[in-house]
């Protein structure tokens with residue numbers, strides 16, 4: 001059974017931690033376990049970049065991180081790698097605009113898989129919704145050092161535009177999100193924030209995660225309950 005039914009994805013998106021081995025100052029298993037202790041609500045394994053693990057080493061790290069998530073009922077999402085997601089029975093996948101279309105992913109992953117799609121424009125968002133995405137990642141909100149090919153940062157403009165159009169799909173903001181910036185993104189209408197470096201690189205992963213949760217709970221709009 002998946003850790004979460006896709007109907008509950010909105011609540012799970014509250015604090016979406018994304019990480020691969022290259023993002024961590026400490027052992028990735030330790031970083032994830034501290035982030036879980038701090039209160040993350042969903043995790044994405046994004047093993048990407050020049051020194052990223054590949055092959056069996058990538059598979060083994062994914063399995064170890066997934067086991068940790070399963071023990072704490074944290075949904076485990078795989079970035080980009082559909083074969084890996086299927087091989088380990090992940091709860092879902094996150095894909096970008098140049099990846100396999102949602103309709104084909106749905107056939108391969110089944111009706112309960114969480115499928116997240118990155119959207120940078122209203123048109124991309126509408127297409128992903130029509131194709132059956134469960135949530136959208138909107139970014140980069142602010143400049144980021146964690147993605148080499150990130151687009152130009154766009155602030156909260158698209159989030160506000162989507163909500164103003166009455167689009168209710170679960171949304172998560174991404175890109176350069178730090179503690180002091182979370183409130184303004186939440187006020188724009190997202191269900192949660194996605195974070196790599198502000199958590200993975202923190203001196204105390206657990207403390208900063210706890211502070212994110214507090215900030216989110218104080219500023220969440222609750223698009224739908």
Ligand SMILES: Cc1ncc(COP(=O)(O)OP(=O)(O)O)c(N)n1
Nearest residue numbers: 079080094095096118137138174194
């Ligand atoms: C939650 C979330 N939102 C956006 C992204 C970015 O996905 P993508 O555009 O496919 O870029 P890469 O992460 O693959 O470099 C994401 N991963 N997660």
Ligand SMILES: Cc1nc(C(=O)O)sc1CCOP(=O)(O)O
Nearest residue numbers: 139140144146175176195196197
């Ligand atoms: C993985 C990713 N996707 C983005 C997008 O805009 O789609 S920005 C980004 C990196 C986010 O990392 P950090 O929290 O360290 O800025």
Ligand SMILES: [Mg+2]
Nearest residue numbers: 080094095096
């Ligand atoms: Mg991608």
